[in-house]
Amino acid sequence: MFSMLRKAADPRKIQATLRATHFNGELKYLPQTTFSQADLAYALEAAARTYEAVERGDRRPSTALLLRFGQLCSVREPALLDRLWQHTKGHPFxxxxxxxxxxxxxxxxxxxxxxxxxxxxxxxxxxx
Structure with a gap:
C-alpha cells in the first residue's frame, strides 16, 4: 500500500508540503516527476533502509512516520486513511x-x- 501511494503521489504537491513544513533537507535534491523509496525516505527524514523495510512490510512504521507519510502523499480521504492504518497498524486511523x-x-x-x-x-x- 505504501508503494502504491508513493507512486501515485504528485511530487510537486510533496515539495509544496515540504516547503510549508519544517523540512530540514534541501528540496533541490528531490525529483520533479517521481519519488523513489530513497527520495521519500529523505522527505520523511527517515533512513532509507527504515523506509524500505516499512514499504516491504518488514517493519511497522512509527505513528509520526505514518502521519507524515499521509500528509506528504496527500492522503486525505477517510476511507483511504483507515485502509492505510489498518494495513500497517492493525486498527483504524x-x-x-x-x-x-x-x-x-x-x-x-x-x-x-x-x-x-x-x-x-x-x-x-x-x-x-
Whole structure:
C-alpha cells in the first residue's frame, strides 16, 4: 500500500508540503516527476533502509512516520486513511483518544480525527 501511494503521489504537491513544513533537507535534491523509496525516505527524514523495510512490510512504521507519510502523499480521504492504518497498524486511523500517551509531534496534531467533532476528548498535554 505504501508503494502504491508513493507512486501515485504528485511530487510537486510533496515539495509544496515540504516547503510549508519544517523540512530540514534541501528540496533541490528531490525529483520533479517521481519519488523513489530513497527520495521519500529523505522527505520523511527517515533512513532509507527504515523506509524500505516499512514499504516491504518488514517493519511497522512509527505513528509520526505514518502521519507524515499521509500528509506528504496527500492522503486525505477517510476511507483511504483507515485502509492505510489498518494495513500497517492493525486498527483504524486514530482518533484523539487513541493517541493519549503516544509521542505525536505538534505539527501532526491537526491530522488526527476528533472522536466527536466539537467535543474535546483528549488534551494536547495528553498527546505528549
Amino acid at each position: 486514530p482518533r484523539k483518544s487513541d493517541l493519549v500517551g503516544c509521542t505525536v509531534p505538534e505539527e501532526f496534531h491537526h491530522l488526527v480525527l476528533d472522536d466527536e467533532p466539537g467535543k474535546e476528548t483528549a488534551s494536547r498535554e495528553a498527546m505528549v
